[in-house]
Amino acid sequence: MREPRGFGAALILASLIPATYAVYGLASDILRGTRVFGSNPIKEAEHFLGEWTLRFLVLTLAITPVRQLFKWNWLARHRRTLGLFSFAYGLMHWLVYILLDIQLDPSDMVADIIKRPYILVGSLSLLLMLPLALTSRKAMIARLGGKNWNRLHKLVYVSAVLGVIHFWMSVKADIGEPLIFAGCFAVLFAHRLWKWRAARAAAAA
Amino acid sequence: MIIGRPKDVKSSEITPESLYLNRREWLAAAGGAAAALSAVGGSAFAQDPQPIGKPFGLQPDDKPTPWQDVTTYNNFYEFGTDKSDPAQNARNFKTSPWTITVDGLAGKPGKFLLEDFIKPSTVEDRIYRHRCVEAWSMVVPWRGIPLADVIKRAEPMANAKYVAFKTLMDPKQMPGQQLGVLDWPYTEGLRMDEALHPLTLLATGVYGRPMPNQNGAPIRVVVPWKYGFKGIKSIVRMTFVEKQPKTAWNVSAPQEYGFYSNVNPAVDHPRWSQAKERRIGVFLRRPTLPFNGYADQVAALYAGMDLKKFY
Numbered sequence: 109m110r111e112p113r114g115f116g117a118a119l120i121l122a123s124l125i126p127a128t129y130a131v132y133g134l135a136s137d138i139l140r141g142t143r144v145f146g147s148n149p150i151k152e153a154e155h156f157l158g159e160w161t162l163r164f165l166v167l168t169l170a171i172t173p174v175r176q177l178f179k180w181n182w183l184a185r186h187r188r189t190l191g192l193f194s195f196a197y198g199l200m201h202w203l204v205y206i207l208l209d210i211q212l213d214p215s216d217m218v219a220d221i222i223k224r225p226y227i228l229v230g231s232l233s234l235l236l237m238l239p240l241a242l243t244s245r246k247a248m249i250a251r252l253g254g255k256n257w258n259r260l261h262k263l264v265y266v267s268a269v270l271g272v273i274h275f276w277m278s279v280k281a282d283i284g285e286p287l288i289f290a291g292c293f294a295v296l297f298a299h300r301l302w303k304w305r306a307a308r309a310a311a312a313a
Numbered sequence: 314m315i316i317g318r319p320k321d322v323k324s325s326e327i328t329p330e331s332l333y334l335n336r337r338e339w340l341a342a343a344g345g346a347a348a349a350l351s352a353v354g355g356s357a358f359a360q361d362p363q364p365i366g367k368p369f370g371l372q373p374d375d376k377p378t379p380w381q382d383v384t385t386y387n388n389f390y391e392f393g394t395d396k397s398d399p400a401q402n403a404r405n406f407k408t409s410p411w412t413i414t415v416d417g418l419a420g421k422p423g424k425f426l427l428e429d430f431i432k433p434s435t436v437e438d439r440i441y442r443h444r445c446v447e448a449w450s451m452v453v454p455w456r457g458i459p460l461a462d463v464i465k466r467a468e469p470m471a472n473a474k475y476v477a478f479k480t481l482m483d484p485k486q487m488p489g490q491q492l493g494v495l496d497w498p499y500t501e502g503l504r505m506d507e508a509l510h511p512l513t514l515l516a517t518g519v520y521g522r523p524m525p526n527q528n529g530a531p532i533r534v535v536v537p538w539k540y541g542f543k544g545i546k547s548i549v550r551m552t553f554v555e556k557q558p559k560t561a562w563n564v565s566a567p568q569e570y571g572f573y574s575n576v577n578p579a580v581d582h583p584r585w586s587q588a589k590e591r592r593i594g595v596f597l598r599r600p601t602l603p604f605n606g607y608a609d610q611v612a613a614l615y616a617g618m619d620l621k622k623f624y
Contacts, residue, residue: 138596146397147386147593148449211598216586224584278584280447281494281565282394 111182119186123193126160127200134204150208157201158230162275162289164194165268169296176303188244191264195241198234198271226277233270236263268293362520364454366438369512370537370606371452374599377440378451382593384525388445389546390494391480391487392527398489399527406486408531408547417477417552420468427531431517433466434458438521439514444576444605446540450590455535456518461509469505469553477502477558478534479550495561501534501545502558502572506614512537512607515548538604538611540574571624575615576605580624 133144134153145152168190175183210216220227240261242248249257272293276286364377389399392406411427436458443451464476482498484490490497507513514535517524524530529546536543542562552558562570569583578588578601589598604611615623 141594143381147382148396148591150591151449213589213598215588219581219586223581226584280394281390282492284394284492 109180116186119189130157154201154204154209157197157204161194161197161201162271164190164197165271166292168194173296173299192241192244195237198237202234226274229270229277230274233267233274236267240264362522364440365521366440366454368440370442371440372606375442375452377454378593380520383451383453383519384527386593387528389527389529391489393489394494402488403526406526408526411531413548414550415467417554418470418473419553420470430463431458434462441535441537442605443541444590444601446542446582448585448587448590449593451593454520455514455516456521457514457516459511460513460515461511463515464508472555473553474505475502475554475558476505476508477552477554478545478548480545481547481549496564499545499561501543501560510611512610538575538607540576543574573623576601577603577620580621
């Protein structure tokens with residue numbers, strides 16, 4: 109299949125839907141007392157944005173296997189869009205936590221960093237995405253050199269693992285949803301491992 | 314600046330119940346944003362009841378939490394782990410006829426129909442502060458009878474030091490019990506002096522109405538100075554025992570949930586602070602009070618105990 113017309117624009121518009129919903133819903137709930145996000149809108153929107161961060165990360169990492177499987181090489185150029193959206197959702201998740209959830213309470217911030225490992229793990233996961241977002245422009249690949257750029261962008265795997273651990277540690281007892289994300293990443297990682305071993309075997313032969 | 318919920322939310326601003334309850338599903342659908350926009354202009358919600366009852370330990374800025382929040386936002390893992398799940402999945406939960414077994418170290422054990430269990434006592438409406446271990450809180454107009462009443466009628470023996478409770482075990486009706494999230498059925502317990510305390514309620518309703526299924530119908534425990542999970546729901550068994558009984562969350566994660574679980578801003582949960590809480594419907598967080606504001610009435614029960622050790 110060739111790239112459908114307007115695919116890039118449609119992808120961006122679709123990716124903006126959850127963010128629009130989150131901003132609109134949260135603003136309406138806080139300022140007008142609606143219940144778009146239910147009775148505890150700040151927590152709910154925070155979780156909503158966190159889950160979308162992981163969803164976009166899954167989609168980002170799914171691009172390469174899907175491209176190879178179906179020979180849709182045009183998909184490659186959209187990986188950046190999805191990766192940047194994952195970062196943007198992660199950033200919004202973090203901003204809701206800092207500004208609306210703990211409301212910039214300095215004692216909470218310090219205690220959360222020292223005493224609560226899942227906050228640290230989540231922050232690290234987001235922080236590792238920052239250099240990837242900053243080097244996402246094509247010009248940066250040329251500047252860093254393809255090999256270095258590739259090596260740097262392997263950080264996305266660490267970020268994904270930390271993201272799932274963060275989600276897993278934050279739930280009270282129901283690990284169903286974190287488990288689904290763990291399964292998605294496991295499949296995507298397994299595909300890469302398989303490709304890598306096949307390439308090595310071919311090189312050795 | 315306090316950004317709160319306006320006193321009179323226009324009915325046109327309230328998400329219709331059907332949309333609200335199905336939110337999870339339609340969020341997943343691609344049309345989520347469009348549906349959200351249209352929800353605001355949706356149809357009117359049925360007239361909500363007004364809070365009634367005598368306030369207990371309320372602070373000057375404590376206002377009863379709206380009926381819609383009390384009845385659609387709560388934990389009842391037997392009906393799902395999402396806080397909107399109970400309202401959705403408990404709709405057809407059958408609570409009549411309902412029998413309660415009283416056994417263990419009691420002079421008058423027995424099996425009682427709920428009506429007979431309640432009848433000898435006077436039902437009261439009381440407005441209590443409610444603090445969840447997850448750091449959110451409400452103010453709830455409960456209806457019920459003092460737990461002490463039924464304990465006295467059971468004539469516990471001298472060596473009965475604790476009361477243990479059990480929730481109904483019925484995975485067909487309670488889909489959450491089909492998942493191994495907790496060790497079902499849910500169990501809870503109180504020390505005898507806690508159980509006999511005049512603030513401890515066996516609640517049979519909220520807002521002057523019979524207990525909604527999702528809130529623990531037909532009968533549940535309410536201990537306002539403890540975290541919400543101590544308030545075991547849909548009780549079928551009450552057992553007098555000598556040794557501290559097992560409690561569901563303590564079995565699940567002993568380092569996170571103690572037997573006592575008194576509200577205590579000085580003792581953090583390992584994964585979050587307990588110093589502050591978010592009152593449902595209020596933007597700014599507020600400090601959490603020792604024993605959830607009931608220290609004058611109950612602190613003496615724990616005199617000499619290290620509350621960091623007995624959390």
